[in-house]
Amino acid sequence: MAAAATCGAGAGSPGSVAAAVDRSSATSFQRKGPRAGGADGGGPRLVSIAGTRPSVRNGQLLVSTGLPALDQLLGGGLAVGTVLLIEEDKYNIYSPLLFKYFLAEGIVSGHTLLVASAREHPAGILQELPAPLLDDSYEKEFDEDGCNHKTPDSSMKMKIAWRYQLLPKMEAGPVSSSRFGHYYDTSKKIPQELLRTAKWHGFFLPERISPPLTVEPCHLTHGYMKLLEFIKKIVSEEGVDGSHPQKKTKNILRIGIQSLGSPLWGDDACCAEACDDSHSLTKFLYVLRGLVRASLSACLVTVPAHLIQNKAITARVTSLSDTVVGLESFVGSERETNPLYKDYHGLIHIRQIPRLNNLICDESDVKDLAFKLKRKLFTIETGL
């Protein structure tokens, strides 16, 4: 049968990133290094992609979410080929911030971006991204008086490595930072030079919807169908699904989708309990999962889970995503005045972590996690 044949072809794909260069299909879960039981000749050829690193546990390729604290909780970072679902907080204050950190991290690491929103134009979202803290004296900048990096302390430190004193301290031009996970200053906007060098594709729903709205072939909401087609087009254009094997430099595609499931996308999951398109959101997530698994991409989706009326959909949405993180802010709740929580802005719930290529997952033992946002640092702390 045709299905058996196509999955047969996919089954022949090898287990290393390097070998994907000369094979036609690239599945995303690939080990870096030699295959276990490998029939592949010639030793490991590590093709390292900027802004990624292999997981220490199972060699899975990881990217940073933009928040080093969150990376740690997720076992080192977000796995390439998976979907990270963020359940938005009630007043949508902190989830756009996580969304922006994710995109900013992509720009700093040189990844290609795909930004989809029904509310704001992607160009506008990109203008609002926080500025990365790139110079090496960022540790000193964590205290609130923000000391100047030209203080005598820093010049004294350079005594031993005196040659390096001559190099400029702050990189102003296009950056290819090799560090994994950066810190961002939310009070400053990302420099225009960085934005200009960034490669991004935007999907703004009001621009893409074309009347008349006929019934879609797969009975998905019109907006979702258009978005899926757009993502598929960009994935094959960028070659992240291995469709251009001659392309030597590989790159990651970061997909960010904002407020999926909200009424702005044309979905009534948040409006009625027994909705007509009750399977639109879940079908969308399933096909998205298929697209992302088969390519070198990482996806972040924010969903206003507290608005979804039908709890069955919330449960299904959780099981269709790989990693699920919920945000609960203290704004407007009784916890704001609770002395226990006075230093914090909200709670973070790690609801689900995937078990990829493994029987176990890096589940942290601590379940009580709270976050606080300072100007230059978003910390997540444990054990309230």
Next chain:
Amino acid sequence: MFPELNNLLNITPDKVEQGKLTLLCDAKTDGSFLVHHFLSFFLKAKCKVCFVALVQSFSHYNIVGQKLGVSLTTAWERGQLVFLEALKTSLDIFFQTPAGPHPLQFLREASARNLQPLYAFVQEALKPEDGGEATWRHPVLLVDDLSVLLSLGVRAVAVLDFIHYCRATVCTELKGNLVALVHDSGDAADEENDLLVSGLSHQSHLILRAEGLATGFCKDVHGQASPSRVIGVRAACVHSHMWIQNTGLADSTQVHRKKAKGNTQKYCHGFSLGDFSFILLGYFAFMFL
């Protein structure tokens, strides 16, 4: 595959029971390790396996399978394994109209009334080879997982019908086995899912249930039903040990399995299941219709 689980179920790769429907249920935890176990078990038992993988990619199962001692690629090449990688093939059917019937046809419909094309695929995959001796032993159908079909617009009744048809073909006619995973959320939030789980529980011979524990090891004994055929077993996996305590008719046996880090042959690398308990719920010697 996990030897303790085999001991518990009193099966070995050489001696496999036939004609059974095994239901794998997970509640508040991830029961996919059971799927990996059965996949590697049946491949080692030289059965012909049709695996309908709806939620993960082939390479995921392959890599875990290698840790458990089987190579899916080799099995596929030899014709022992028929693998439907739904995540991949769904893209083909979703974005363009298929030429003929496709097992994942239901993705294109608003609310699929039946899973007939999927059943046809299974039937075709597991039909006995014509002419002469069979290379493989009895066929096995493995599905991971059934709850996701509900998310894709298939009604619970349609899924139950599909399993009924598969059971009739695979278990009764071909004397094979059927193993399927469902998620059981417990709370009544998802009514369709509850309907599916109860309907399947009714039809199954064996139900293996993996439950997440709030705080780790629990010493409670699960209340057992009275029929003499029921063997109550409670297994709890605490970090690096797997306790299996047989609390039924046989004497109480406790099996510890130590975490074997370097040994990738039989045990998975760093197998540590955190806190979840694994209950074997009743061994129903049902004669099904």
